[in-house]
Amino acid sequence: MAILHVKGVGKNFAGLRALNDVNLSVEEGGVHAIIGPNGAGKSTLLNCFVGRLTPDSGSVTFAGRSLIGLSPHEINQAGVARVFQTPEIFPELNLLDNVIIPALARRDGAFAVNGWSRADQQHELRDRALHMLEDVELADKRHLQAGNLSRGDKRRLELAMCLVQDPLLLLLDEPTAGMSRADTNSTIDLLQRIGGGKVTKIIIEHDMHVVFSLADRISVLAQGTVIAEGEPEAIRGDPRVQEAYLGGAHL
Numbered sequence: 001m002a003i004l005h006v007k008g009v010g011k012n013f014a015g016l017r018a019l020n021d022v023n024l025s026v027e028e029g030g031v032h033a034i035i036g037p038n039g040a041g042k043s044t045l046l047n048c049f050v051g052r053l054t055p056d057s058g059s060v061t062f063a064g065r066s067l068i069g070l071s072p073h074e075i076n077q078a079g080v081a082r083v084f085q086t087p088e089i090f091p092e093l094n095l096l097d098n099v100i101i102p103a104l105a106r107r108d109g110a111f112a113v114n115g116w117s118r119a120d121q122q123h124e125l126r127d128r129a130l131h132m133l134e135d136v137e138l139a140d141k142r143h144l145q146a147g148n149l150s151r152g153d154k155r156r157l158e159l160a161m162c163l164v165q166d167p168l169l170l171l172l173d174e175p176t177a178g179m180s181r182a183d184t185n186s187t188i189d190l191l192q193r194i195g196g197g198k199v200t201k202i203i204i205e206h207d208m209h210v211v212f213s214l215a216d217r218i219s220v221l222a223q224g225t226v227i228a229e230g231e232p233e234a235i236r237g238d239p240r241v242q243e244a245y246l247g248g249a250h251l
């Protein structure tokens with residue numbers, strides 16, 4: 001069953017057609033990659049899913065509810081979490097507090113974060129946050145200041161901050177950008193492990209090793225249009241896709 005339906009989405013920027021009649025269905029519990037050359041419209045599409053941009057035309061429906069016109073916070077509350085290209089963490093705080101904050105925001109709403117919370121509830125949140133840090137293998141660094149982490153660890157922390165919100169849909173925008181091959185491989189392992197088939201994942205990624213290791217479905221965007229969609233092996237052999245990448249390079 002599809003959890004996200006995108007129908008006929010279009011987006012213009014001052015005369016530039018960034019998205020043109022984009023259609024997409026994302027299956028619940030799956031890993032759906034969106035790939036395409038630079039400037040194809042991948043980030044623009046993702047921004048339409050999280051309320052950072054409003055499409056000029058078409059519809060985006062998540063778990064039966066239209067996302068058009070909802071604020072980023074409302075979309076987040078509906079169960080959509082996003083991991084950014086540049087990790088959005090609280091650099092001055094330790095890792096545990098970084099994970100407690102989104103857990104609190106999810107439970108009480110963003111405006112309650114600074115408010116009063118009962119001690120036993122604080123314990124519960126703390127345990128949950130620690131459990132998330134264990135999941136991303138950062139528990140032993142929980143008292144460190146987040147700003148001092150390596151790039152790879154910052155991304156792991158951001159993942160824990162997303163997962164603690166119990167998202168239904170996790171959007172990963174180039175999760176391995178700038179990482180070494182070793183960090184990339186451990187991120188692939190981590191992304192395969194987390195969510196346990198319950199969390200649907202959409203991944204935007206240029207690294208084909210990552211895409212083919214994780215995705216069970218791939219949509220290919222080129223010049224704002226979906227030019228191919230299917231299972232990884234079909235996409236790998238599709239001449240239209242190879243043409244879109246550097247005029248015929250092999251994936």
Ligand SMILES: Nc1ncnc2c1ncn2[C@@H]1O[C@H](COP(=O)(O)OP(=O)(O)OP(=O)(O)O)[C@@H](O)[C@H]1O
Pocket residue numbers: 013016018036037038039040041042043044045
């Ligand atoms: N805010 C904006 N204002 C004007 N043009 C924009 C804006 N955002 C994106 N564009 C343009 O829309 C097109 C699609 O950009 P987008 O960033 O979505 O592509 P992309 O596939 O994510 O590229 P990359 O892989 O390089 O990140 C590009 O031509 C880009 O220059």
